[in-house]
Amino acid sequence: GAVVSQHPSRVICKSGTSVKIECRSLDFQATTMFWYRQFPKKSLMLMATSNEGSKATYEQGVEKDKFLINHASLTLSTLTVTSAHPEDSSFYICSARDSYSNYGYTFGSGTRLTVV
Amino acid sequence: DAKTTQPPSMDCAEGRAANLPCNHSTISGNEYVYWYRQIHSQGPQYIIHGLKNNETNEMASLIITEDRKSSTLILPHATLRDTAVYYCIVRVVTRRGGADGLTFGKGTHLIIQP
Numbered sequence: 001g002a003v004v005s006q007h008p009s010r011v012i013c014k015s016g017t018s019v020k021i022e023c024r025s026l027d028f029q030a031t032t033m034f035w036y037r038q039f040p041k042k043s044l045m046l047m048a049t050s051n052e053g054s055k056a057t058y059e060q061g062v063e064k065d066k067f068l069i070n071h072a073s074l075t076l077s078t079l080t081v082t083s084a085h086p087e088d089s090s091f092y093i094c095s096a097r098d099s100y101s102n103y104g105y106t107f108g109s110g111t112r113l114t115v116v
Numbered sequence: 117d118a119k120t121t122q123p124p125s126m127d128c129a130e131g132r133a134a135n136l137p138c139n140h141s142t143i144s145g146n147e148y149v150y151w152y153r154q155i156h157s158q159g160p161q162y163i164i165h166g167l168k169n170n171e172t173n174e175m176a177s178l179i180i181t182e183d184r185k186s187s188t189l190i191l192p193h194a195t196l197r198d199t200a201v202y203y204c205i206v207r208v209v210t211r212r213g214g215a216d217g218l219t220f221g222k223g224t225h226l227i228i229q230p
Contacts, residue, residue, distance in 0.1 A: 006159070034217035043203075044160070046217040093159045095217070104150050105218060107159035 002028050002098040006108025013084055013115055021079045021111045023094030029074035030096035034105070035067070038091040050077040084115040120204045125225040134191040136224050138204030141185040146208050149180060151189045153200040154223070160203065163189065199228045 003026040013019050023033055031052045036044040048058045048069055056069035066088075068080040077096075081088055095107040121139040128134040140149065148167050152160040164171055164178045166187075171178045177190040191198055203223040207216070 004159075036217070036220075043222050044154075044218075044220040046219070049217055091157070095159070104152075104162050104165055106162065107152075110157065110159045112157070 002096075002106040004094065004096050004106045004108045006094055006111055008111060009109060010112045011114070013113070015085055015115055016083055018080055018082045019084055019113060021081075021092055021094070021113075023077045023079070023096070023108050025075045025096045025098075025106075028096075028098040030077075030098070031074060033071060033077040033094055033096045035069065035077075035079050036093045036095070038093060038110075044093060048079075050079075052077075081113065084113070086115045089113055089115045120206060120221055122202070122204055122221065122224045124222060125227065127227050127229055128191075128194050130196060130228050130230050131193055134194040134198065134226055134228070136189040136191075136202050136204075136226060137186065138189070139186045140204070140206045143184050143206050144208070147206045148208070149178065149184075149187050150205045150207065150218075151176070151178065152203045152205065152218075153198075153226075154203070155197075155200040160220075163202075194226075194228045196228050196230060199226060201225050 005024045005026055007022045033050040035047045037047050038044045046059050047062045048056045050056045050069045050071040052071045052074050058064045071077040091110050093110040095105045097105045148165050150165040151163040154160045164176050166178045180187045201223040203220050
């Protein structure tokens with residue numbers, strides 16, 4: 001089945017620094033990928049939709065200058081958390097859909113970001 | 117996407133069938149019912165989906181009522197590894213790309229008891 005690889009799985013960074021998270025579709029091409037954020041004991045919240053070759057679309061309330069998304073190829077999307085602060089600490093998850101699969105969306109394993 | 121309602125938590129004994137209900141009374145005719153689960157600190161995992169017929173795969177069975185206003189996910193022989201949050205999501209499926217991300221509700225926290 002479709003596989004989405006997300007890296008790193010866990011990262012700790014200092015306040016004010018930037019962190020990049022990668023999301024790769026391993027055995028299919030994804031023109032669209034999605035980024036979610038999940039706070040402890042909460043459900044996943046869609047942050048943005050990443051479109052290959054064009055600008056990402058962000059959900060209401062998500063700062064596009066803070067969460068930079070790049071989708072330069074059909075198999076890679078990156079999320080950069082810029083000038084991270086402790087309140088950005090969260091579980092970030094990407095997903096993609098194989099257009100030719102009937103299995104719906106495939107999710108990465110998630111990235112636990114801790115900002116200290 | 118239509119809204120779904122699920123119980124916040126359920127317990128099930130190991131080895132028994134786990135039956136997870138989902139109400140989706142406002143579902144449209146072209147919306148599928150999808151089930152995902154999320155084991156602690158992992159990304160969600162696809163389980164099964166259906167439109168109106170009952171479906172079965174190696175993981176689970178999906179029973180959709182005739183009026184499609186509700187469905188039940190059945191894990192036939194629950195194991196401790198099935199402890200997770202289970203999400204029922206309804207959405208239109210397009211052939212091309214899936215333009216929209218999924219909207220997750222609060223799901224059901226299924227706890228399998230030894």
